[in-house]
Each structure stands twice: as structure tokens, then as C-alpha cells.
Amino acid sequence: MFELLIDGFAAALSLQNLLWCAVGCIxxxxxxxLPGLGPVGGLAILFPVTMVLPPLPALIMFAAVFYGSQYxxxxxxxxxxxxxxxxxxxxxxxxxxLTKMGRPEAALAIAAISSFIAGTLGLLPLTFIAPYIASIxxxxxxxxxxxxxxxxxxxxxxxxxxxxxxKGLMSICLGMLIISIGVDPTSGFxxxxxxxxxxxxxxxxxxxxxxxxxxxxxxxxxxEHVEQVLAKVKGWMCTKKDLLDCRGAFIRSTIIGFxxxxxxxxxxxxxxxxxxxxxxxxxxxxxSFGEGAxxxxxxxxxxxxxxxxxxxxxxxxLGLPPTASMAIxxxxxxxxxxxPGPLLFTQHxxxxxxxxASMYLGNVMLLVLNLPLISIWARMATIPYxxxxxxxxxxxxxxxxxxxxxxxxxYVAILFGVIGYVMKKLDYPHLPVIIxxxxxxxxxxxxxxxxxxxxxxxxFIRPVSCVMxxxxxxxxxxxxxxxxxxxxxxxx
Amino acid sequence: MKKSLLVLxxxxxxxxxxxxxxxxxxxxxxxxxxxxxxETVEVPEYPTQPITIMTAWSAGSSSDLFARIIAExxxxxxxxxxxxxxxxxxxxxxxTTELLSSKPxxxxxxxxxxACSSMMCAMYGDQLPFGIEDRTYIAKLVDLPSxxxxxxxxxxYTLEDLIKFAQENPDKFRYSxxxxxxxxxxxxxxxxxxxxxxxxxxxxxGFEGGHADAVAALLGGHITTYCINEADYxxxxxxxxxxxxxLAVGTTERLPIAPxxxxxxxxxxxxxxxxxxxxxxxxxxxxxxxxxxxTKLLEEGANDPAFRDKxxxxxxxxxxxxxxxxxxxxxKQYNTATTLIKELGMTFSTN
Numbered sequence: 001m002f003e004l005l006i007d008g009f010a011a012a013l014s015l016q017n018l019l020w021c022a023v024g025c026i027x028x029x030x031x032x033x034l035p036g037l038g039p040v041g042g043l044a045i046l047f048p049v050t051m052v053l054p055p056l057p058a059l060i061m062f063a064a065v066f067y068g069s070q071y072x073x074x075x076x077x078x079x080x081x082x083x084x085x086x087x088x089x090x091x092x093x094x095x096x097x098l099t100k101m102g103r104p105e106a107a108l109a110i111a112a113i114s115s116f117i118a119g120t121l122g123l124l125p126l127t128f129i130a131p132y133i134a135s136i137x138x139x140x141x142x143x144x145x146x147x148x149x150x151x152x153x154x155x156x157x158x159x160x161x162x163x164x165x166x167k168g169l170m171s172i173c174l175g176m177l178i179i180s181i182g183v184d185p186t187s188g189f190x191x192x193x194x195x196x197x198x199x200x201x202x203x204x205x206x207x208x209x210x211x212x213x214x215x216x217x218x219x220x221x222x223x224e225h226v227e228q229v230l231a232k233v234k235g236w237m238c239t240k241k242d243l244l245d246c247r248g249a250f251i252r253s254t255i256i257g258f259x260x261x262x263x264x265x266x267x268x269x270x271x272x273x274x275x276x277x278x279x280x281x282x283x284x285x286x287x288s289f290g291e292g293a294x295x296x297x298x299x300x301x302x303x304x305x306x307x308x309x310x311x312x313x314x315x316x317x318l319g320l321p322p323t324a325s326m327a328i329x330x331x332x333x334x335x336x337x338x339x340p341g342p343l344l345f346t347q348h349x350x351x352x353x354x355x356x357a358s359m360y361l362g363n364v365m366l367l368v369l370n371l372p373l374i375s376i377w378a379r380m381a382t383i384p385y386x387x388x389x390x391x392x393x394x395x396x397x398x399x400x401x402x403x404x405x406x407x408x409x410x411y412v413a414i415l416f417g418v419i420g421y422v423m424k425k426l427d428y429p430h431l432p433v434i435i436x437x438x439x440x441x442x443x444x445x446x447x448x449x450x451x452x453x454x455x456x457x458x459x460f461i462r463p464v465s466c467v468m469x470x471x472x473x474x475x476x477x478x479x480x481x482x483x484x485x486x487x488x489x490x491x492x
Numbered sequence: 493m494k495k496s497l498l499v500l501x502x503x504x505x506x507x508x509x510x511x512x513x514x515x516x517x518x519x520x521x522x523x524x525x526x527x528x529x530x531e532t533v534e535v536p537e538y539p540t541q542p543i544t545i546m547t548a549w550s551a552g553s554s555s556d557l558f559a560r561i562i563a564e565x566x567x568x569x570x571x572x573x574x575x576x577x578x579x580x581x582x583x584x585x586x587x588t589t590e591l592l593s594s595k596p597x598x599x600x601x602x603x604x605x606x607a608c609s610s611m612m613c614a615m616y617g618d619q620l621p622f623g624i625e626d627r628t629y630i631a632k633l634v635d636l637p638s639x640x641x642x643x644x645x646x647x648x649y650t651l652e653d654l655i656k657f658a659q660e661n662p663d664k665f666r667y668s669x670x671x672x673x674x675x676x677x678x679x680x681x682x683x684x685x686x687x688x689x690x691x692x693x694x695x696x697x698g699f700e701g702g703h704a705d706a707v708a709a710l711l712g713g714h715i716t717t718y719c720i721n722e723a724d725y726x727x728x729x730x731x732x733x734x735x736x737x738x739l740a741v742g743t744t745e746r747l748p749i750a751p752x753x754x755x756x757x758x759x760x761x762x763x764x765x766x767x768x769x770x771x772x773x774x775x776x777x778x779x780x781x782x783x784x785x786x787t788k789l790l791e792e793g794a795n796d797p798a799f800r801d802k803x804x805x806x807x808x809x810x811x812x813x814x815x816x817x818x819x820x821x822x823x824k825q826y827n828t829a830t831t832l833i834k835e836l837g838m839t840f841s842t843n
Contacts, residue, residue, distance in 0.1 A: 040550070040551060043551065044551045044578065047551070047560060048560075048564070051564050135711070135735075138708055138711045138712035139711075139712045139713055140712075141712065142709065142712055142714040143697075143709070143714065182581075182582060183582050183583050183585070183672070188583065188615065188616075188672035188673070190619070197582075197585070197586045197589050197590075197621075198586065200581070200582035200585050200586050201580075201581030201582040201586045202581060202582060204581070219500065222500055223500065264704075264705075264708045265705060265708065314708070318708075318711065318735075319724075319727050320704050320707060320708045320711075321552070321704055326552075327550065327551075327552035327553060327704070328550075328551040328552030329552070330552055331551065331552035331553070331556060331557050332552075334557060334723075334805070334806050334807070335557065335560070335561075335802070335805075335806075336805070337801075337802075337805030337806075339723060339726070339727055339807060341727035341728070342727060342728070342731065342733075342735065343726070343727055343730075343731060346731065404550075404578070404579060404580055404581055405577050405578060405579055406579065406581075406586075445699075445700045448698065449697050449698065449699065449709075452666065452696065452697040452698070453666050453697055453714060453715065
């Protein structure tokens with residue numbers, strides 16, 4: 001296997017492959033930065049390239065767009081609280097606070113470094129043990145485990161939902177209500193569609209994300225007469241102390257992100273969420289999370305990169321695209337007659353390993369691309385807001401349209417921009433709405449499937465699911481009880 | 493102070509405009525098909541403008557792949573840009589509705605399969621703003637035979653074993669039909685109708701993620717059986733350590749890629765023979781010259797080795813048939829599906 005990997009590196013270092021890898025990285029960063037536009041949109045635009053390019057450079061480029069987008073999504077999230085990707089919304093929680101504190105370069109640097117570490121380390125299992133863990137993941141993770149993991153993630157979501165627990169829960173409920181609009185996944189019945197063809201499509205969480213974060217943020221900032229987000233940019237790198245503080249976060253987020261990523265069907269945001277929650281629990285100063293904790297940025301960013309690597313495991317070794325966005329990568333493979341799956345590693349091992357080798361190189365390229373440019377990116381925050389605001393709005397509308405080529409999504413984004421503004425005024429957190437949408441969708445489907453398969457006892461008979469649920473229940477009881485006791489102490 | 497207020501006003505205006513647009517727009521009904529008897533003396537030149545191929549599924553799906561292969565070929569042959577636009581969501585209903593509401597001038601064409609035509613109409617019936625007649629069927633490109641498969645670690649080696657298990661163990665037997673509008677709902681329906689004694693609704697597990705999710709569940713051993721397609725067969729049932737085992741194929745003759753797998757008829761259940769397909773359709777009342785141009789293009793493609801290879805590389809087998817043959821298939825599938833729904837009391841909910 002080592003020889004194959006070495007051969008892979010040799011091939012990946014060819015000028016043509018390096019060039020297309022770089023193109024992919026740049027393109028990926030760009031689509032990551034633009035709110036709403038994601039790797040799906042970027043790849044759909046690039047797809048015609050498959051007709052002119054031979055398979056290797058094209059697939060290398062496509063893969064680069066993927067992990068590149070995870071690097072780019074954090075940039076605008078940190079600088080102007082406009083997440084380029086849904087998973088970056090979690091980075092924005094602490095990242096934007098850091099910008100307001102005058103340290104955007106630290107956040108950007110940590111985000112890039114964490115992404116690099118996680119992206120590189122996450123590739124190791126993909127290189128060496130992908131086929132084995134893929135099968136194990138499939139067998140261990142059935143619908144019951146999905147549901148329990150979603151419950152667990154909901155718990156984490158609640159714990160990071162800000163100071164007012166009640167308002168956080170309301171936001172979660174709103175998110176779950178919105179995601180139920182559309183076609184019921186298990187029965188095909190229409191829910192809350194009121195006969196409208198558009199509502200049948202359901203509300204896409206990316207357009208809500210764009211609206212709630214980008215558009216409402218613009219409205220809110222304008223009202224505050226903010227001239228610029230940041231007056232001056234001081235450095236271009238984080239301090240040594242930052243790096244030391246985050247060393248635990250780097251490792252933890254890589255591991256958590258990867259293992260959540262390999263579960264077929266898992267969304268990268270879930271990985272970022274769980275890593276963030278875990279980091280908060282492991283931290284010496286959990287109350288700083290949400291107020292500009294650099295570890296928060298490191299954990300969220302690292303997790304979403306290693307989760308992308310993890311997601312490639314079921315794709316390449318079993319041919320199962322974990323999400324819709326990966327499906328387009330699979331489509332690209334198939335256009336060349338290379339079906340990802342068990343046969344890819346045996347019949348086309350050279351291609352598989354060249355792509356993997358190029359991913360290592362791509363991560364290096366992205367680090368090089370992102371670090372020196374930090375001071376330039378950070379200057380984005382110093383642009384007068386009068387100019388920045390319309391640009392953000394325009395980009396958001398383009399991004400919202402690009403999700404499904406539908407004007408409806410743009411209207412949804414605008415509507416949620418207004419709703420988000422109102423929510424902000426009333427002090428309701430935004431993040432839980434989006435994450436609840438991501439979780440709720442999967443949670444309901446998994447619940448239905450698990451019930452169909454084995455009935456209600458299913459959740460406790462299967463060991464992994466049982467452990468997660470019991471943990472979630474005890475954690476809720478324990479922390480709830482403790483909070484109650486603390487509140488009593490405060491009252492006295 | 494003034495500037496920010498102005499921008500705020502602008503945004504509110506945007507919101508107001510968009511609310512109006514939503515209220516007043518997008519409510520067109522697709523054109524109803526009527527008998528067309530015009531004899532055109534001169535055939536207008538087609539195509540002269542860019543063509544849009546619409547698919548109701550997202551980028552990377554099978555429909556999308558075929559759409560892109562066709563688009564590439566058409567662009568090369570006709571010299572006009574042929575673009576693929578994905579309009580996913582809502583199990584293909586909104587995308588299909590949009591296709592059928594577009595102008596029948598030949599510059600908007602659709603690529604899809606039975607999931608957004610015969611099966612969708614059979615399942616949703618009156619709830620849809622269109623029926624199977626409200627469309628121009630142009631050609632069928634590929635066939636999608638169903639292959640009944642189980643996990644390689646299971647104890648089933650013939651279809652008979654599987655059916656017996658299903659009849660005797662209704663609480664343990666679980667099958668999936670993929671997503672809601674999938675044809676596998678009915679391939680299993682036909683099979684169970686013939687076998688008898690199987691609770692078609694109670695043992696079904698739905699996977700909203702569609703085919704990939706169901707295959708994942710089968711690979712993980714969470715469901716007992718599922719139907720796979722030829723591309724999956726190559727991936728999972730061949731090689732030294734196959735992950736799945738194919739029990740039967742739902743066709744009239746054995747498949748060339750799976751010569752050892754019996755047909756459902758040979759296995760004792762000749763009823764399960766619904767074959768899926770992907771093809772090209774368009775809004776109703778497309779002019780004849782448009783249909784002719786497309787059928788001619790696809791025929792040329794079928795004879796072109798490069799095009800053929802590209803299609804076969806996706807794992808499906810090219811089997812081109814014209815508009816009349818496709819219309820017959822549609823009607824047959826629609827009737828079979830509606831009959832099955834009525835006779836078996838099929839519902840599309842799980843419990």
C-alpha cells in the first residue's frame with residue numbers, strides 16, 4: 001500500500017495535477033466565502049470541465065473544491081458574521097466576537113491552522129484503513145444510532161444556546177417547525193404546503209442561514225450606525241499563547257470530526273457542533289465560549305475539515321455519498337466511468353491514491369493560500385459598512401438562488417432576514433434555528449426508520465444507541481439539577 | 493444617519509416587492525394536452541437558441557448525469573449551448589411542475605425517469621396539477637432493471653428463501669423501497685402480491701435520502717432486502733468479497749452482467765417485472781419537428797461509440813426507444829401502479 005501511496009504522490013506532484021489542484025483550492029475558497037453558494041454550486045458550475053480534462057486533474061480539482069470550501073466558509077463568518085457555509089455558523093459564534101475585540105487575525109489564523117491540522121490528520125485514516133472502517137461504520141450506525149446521535153447533538157445545541165435557556169429552546173422549536181414544511185420523507189404526504197408548489201420543496205436551511213445571518217446582520221448593523229466593523233488591523237497571525245491554548249482543541253476536534261464524518265449521511269455541521277460542545281466541556285473557562293474563546297474557533301473549524309475527510313471514506317470505499325453535495329462528486333467520478341466503491345481501491349488504485357495524495361498537497365496549498373492573505377482578508381472588516389452592506393446582500397441573494405435555481409429560496413432568505421432582525425432585537429439566538437433545522441430533518445427520518453425496523457425498544461436494545469441516549473438523559477438531569485441548585489444559591 | 497436609513501428603506505422595499513411577486517406569480521397550470529392536427533408545410537429551423545434541460549433532481553443524481561451527457565452531445569452536434577439546470581426539492585414535484593408549465597417551444601426539455609412521471613402521477617393522483625397525458629414524451633434512453641438483493645452475510649440464497657422468511661417472520665423482515673416516488677415500491681408490490689401473505693406496509697422502511705441511504709442500510713444489515721441497479725451490482729456483488737448478494741432480476745431475460753442470477757420468472761414469481769427507465773420528455777404540445785429533432789439526435793448518439801460508452805460507463809445499459817414506445821411504457825406502468833395501490837391498499841407511510 002505504501003508503494004501505491006508513493007506512486008500517488010509522484011503523480012500528484014506533476015505540473016498539470018498541481019495546477020488543477022490549485023485551481024480547485026482557489027475556487028473552493030471562493031465558493032466557501034460566498035454566503036449560500038457552496039461546493040454543490042461550485043461543482044455544478046465546474047462540471048462541464050469533465051468533458052475536456054482527463055480524469056485525474058478533474059477529480060483532483062473537484063476534491064480540492066470540497067475541502068477548500070471548508071477553509072473559505074470561516075473567513076466571512078469571522079470577519080462580518082456572515083457564514084459562507086452552515087458549518088461556519090458555529091465558527092462565527094466566537095470568531096465574530098474576536099473580530100469585534102480587535103483580533104480578527106488571530107481567529108483567522110487559528111481557523112486556517114486548525115483546518116490544516118485536522119484536514120491532514122483526517123486524511124491518514126482515509127489513506128490506510130478506509131475500507132475497513134467504512135463497513136464498521138455502516139453496521140454500527142443504523143437509524144436508531146442516528147436518532148440517538150441527533151438527540152445528543154440537540155443537547156449540545158441547547159447547552160451552547162446562550163444565556164437565556166428558554167429563548168434558545170424557542171429558537172430550536174422554530175427551526176424544527178420550519179424544517180417540517182414540505183413533503184414528509186417517510187410517507188410522502190404534504191405538510192404545511194397550503195397547496196403551493198413552492199412550499200412543497202421545503203425550506204432549504206441554507207437560504208434560512210443566509211437570511212438569518214447575513215441579511216439580518218446587515219440590517220442590524222446599519223441600524224447601529226456602525227461605520228466599519230473594525231477600525232484598524234494590527235497583526236496577521238495569532239500569538240504563541242493562542243496556539244498553545246488550542247493544542248487540545250486541534251486534536252480533539254480532528255478525532256470527533258472524523259468519526260462523525262464517516263457516518264454515512266451525516267452533515268458536516270453536526271461534527272462542528274459536537275466538537276464545539278465537547279471543547280466547551282473540556283475547557284477551564286467554559287463561560288468564555290460564545291464571548292470570543294479562541295478554542296471555540298479552533299474546534300469548530302478543525303471538526304468541519306476532518307469531517308469532510310471522514311465523509312470521503314464512505315464515498316470512496318463504498319460508493320455511498322454521505323450528503324447531497326458529495327453526490328455531485330460521485331457523479332463526477334461516474335462521468336469518467338470510475339464508480340467509487342470497493343472496486344475503486346482494487347481496480348483503479350492508482351487513481352484513488354493519486355487523489356488522496358493530492359488532498360495532502362491541497363491542504364498545504366490552502367494553508368499557504370490562507371495564512372499570508374489573512375491581513376488582506378482582515379482588511380475586509382475595515383471597509384466602510386455603507387459599501388460592504390450592499391455587497392453582502394447581493395452575494396447572499398446570488399447564493400440563495402444558486403441552491404436550487406429557485407427564486408423562492410431568495411424570497412425565503414429575505415423573509416428570514418427580517419425575521420432574524422426581529423429575533424435579534426428580542427434577543428433570541430439565531431444559531432439554534434439553523435442547527436435545529438439540520439438536526440431535526442435527520443432526527444425525524446431516523447426516528448421513523450428506527451420505529452419501522454424494530455419498534456420503540458430499538459433505541460435501547462442496540463448498544464451504541466442505548467449508551468448515547470442514557471448519557472443524554474443523565475446529562476440533562478444532572479446539569480439541569482445543578483443549574484437549579486445554583487439558581488437557588490443565587491436566590492438566597 | 494441618512495445613508496443607513498436609506499439602505500434600510502431599500503431592504504424593506506425589496507421585502508415588499510418580493511412578497512408581491514410571490515403572491516402574484518408562479519401559479520400557472522401546466523398546459524393540458526389536446527389533439528394536435530396541424531400539418532406544417534415548412535419546418536422551422538431548430539434549434540436556433542440555447543436550450544435548457546431541466547431535471548427535477550439535484551446535481552450528481554442519475555437524471556442529472558444523463559442530462560449532462562445528453563447536453564454535451566447535443567451542444568457538440570447542434571452548435572447551440574445546451575445547459576442543464578437542476579430544480580431539486582419536494583421529491584421532484586416542483587421541478588416537474590415547472591418543466592410542464594414552461595413554453596412548449598422546444599427550448600425547455602426535461603430529462604427524468606418514471607419517478608417524476610408515471611410513478612408520481614400514480615401515487616399522488618389528483619393532488620398533482622398534471623397527469624400522465626400532460627406531457628410530450630420524446631424518447632427513452634436507458635433501462636433500469638430491478639435486482640433484488642440481500643446482504644452477503646444473510647442466510648438467503650434464493651428468492652424463495654426470502655419470501656418464505658417474509659411470510660413467516662413479519663416482525664423481523666424489513667424491506668425498503670428507497671424514496672417515496674421510487675419504482676421499487678411497485679417492484680416489491682408486484683412480488684408480494686404474487687407471493688401473498690406479506691404485510692406490504694408494515695414491513696416497509698422508508699429512506700428519504702433515497703437510493704444511497706437504502707443501500708447503506710442494506711450494507712449495514714439494518715434491512716433485510718432492497719432492490720439495486722446494475723451499477724450497484726457491479727460494485728457490490730462482484731469481486732472476491734462481495735458485500736451484497738443478488739437473488740433475482742426483475743426482467744424477462746437474464747442480464748448480461750449477471751448471467752448467474754435467475755429472473756424473477758425463473759425464481760417462481762413472474763409478476764415482478766417492472767423496469768425503470770430514464771428518458772427525455774417535454775411540456776405538452778411540443779411541435780413535431782422538435783420531437784423529431786431530438787429522436788434523431790438520440791438515434792445518432794446510440795450509434796456513436798463515444799456517446800454509448802459514456803452512457804454505459806454510468807452502469808446503465810443504453811436501450812433507446814421512441815416516443816410511441818415510451819408512451820406505451822408510461823401507460824402500462826401507470827396502470828400497474830394504480831392497480832397495485834388499490835389492490836394491496838398500499839400506503840406510503842410507515843406505520
